[in-house]
Amino acid sequence: MNKILVTAVTAAVVIAVILAIGFFVNMNLSSEDDGEIALSTLSAPPPAVERIKASIDSLRLFPVDVFCSDTYVTIKSYIDDDYEQRALGKDGSENEQIKNSLTLLLNEVYISKFCEQAYDVFGKNEWKQDDLSFISSEMKKLKPLLEEKGDAEKEFEKISSILVRYNTINDFIVSCQTFPANVKYELDERVPLDSVKTLIQMSNDFLKNDLVDYLKNCTRLSNQLKQAPNVLFNNHVKYINTKLDKNRDGYRKFTSQREFFEKVQQKLRNEITAFESEAEAAYGVSQSVLSGNIDKLREKEKEIGNNAFNHEYN
Numbered sequence: 001m002n003k004i005l006v007t008a009v010t011a012a013v014v015i016a017v018i019l020a021i022g023f024f025v026n027m028n029l030s031s032e033d034d035g036e037i038a039l040s041t042l043s044a045p046p047p048a049v050e051r052i053k054a055s056i057d058s059l060r061l062f063p064v065d066v067f068c069s070d071t072y073v074t075i076k077s078y079i080d081d082d083y084e085q086r087a088l089g090k091d092g093s094e095n096e097q098i099k100n101s102l103t104l105l106l107n108e109v110y111i112s113k114f115c116e117q118a119y120d121v122f123g124k125n126e127w128k129q130d131d132l133s134f135i136s137s138e139m140k141k142l143k144p145l146l147e148e149k150g151d152a153e154k155e156f157e158k159i160s161s162i163l164v165r166y167n168t169i170n171d172f173i174v175s176c177q178t179f180p181a182n183v184k185y186e187l188d189e190r191v192p193l194d195s196v197k198t199l200i201q202m203s204n205d206f207l208k209n210d211l212v213d214y215l216k217n218c219t220r221l222s223n224q225l226k227q228a229p230n231v232l233f234n235n236h237v238k239y240i241n242t243k244l245d246k247n248r249d250g251y252r253k254f255t256s257q258r259e260f261f262e263k264v265q266q267k268l269r270n271e272i273t274a275f276e277s278e279a280e281a282a283y284g285v286s287q288s289v290l291s292g293n294i295d296k297l298r299e300k301e302k303e304i305g306n307n308a309f310n311h312e313y314n
Helices: 002-033 047-060 069-084 092-122 129-145 151-177 193-210 213-217 219-226 228-246 257-283 287-310
Strands: none
Touching: 047 069, 047 092, 069 092, 092 129, 092 151, 092 213, 129 151, 151 193, 151 213, 151 219, 151 228, 193 219, 193 228, 193 257, 213 219, 219 228, 228 257, 228 287, 257 287
16 A cells, blocks of 8 residues: 555656646747747748748848948838738737748848948948948947947947947047138148147057958058148148238238238248248158148249339329
């Protein structure tokens, strides 16, 4: 009898364990399936699901050199429309779960393809601004969909870092192109050569330290950084030229040629002389380039002086 009792107890324990395992398995499945359903488990998926899965698969084959956001939006609209028409599942619950599963799959495939396409842009010698603007705006749209600390989020951080460094260098190049800024062309105003030297040093630092990884592929950045000293030199020449033009008829405001010379022309001449003595060291231009520009500036200053000399003063 004891034997029978032991056997019965053992059987009861085994049954209880099996029931408990079944309970936990069912609970885990329920938890996983609350929001979505594994598409691979569908024995006979509805035609709408097959069509949408085929459309998502087509994204995987999209070329990396062509953005496919329009296709992504179109497929998303397919999912939403078929969900509204309850064409994704046999009942409301399955319809909802399959919609969530298809949306998740679509987002994963598109985000992966988007990253490939972004790196393709960075791998080219010419980085088009339209492409960079699209990448930046699309990342903002997709960022809420990323899994925290997931692979896609890490790729987005890398892409964002590349864009930040690109924009920093590009902004610097623009600052060189527009230097000197906010000038008034007053007679006692000068182009600050200390600032020029700082900008040239920065361009050299960017070339040496920042054109790494994908950024080294962008030939425009490297070429324009190398040209920064010449751009700054030409801007300095343009600045003096503009100042000469603004004072071309200045003698008309004075009562004598001597007064105009002392108050205007002499200052213009001194500025040209100072530029001649400092430009070669500051900008690193050749003597021939400097001399050619100085000759043109002196010729214009001399012409202004001749006009002032020949003017009839009251």
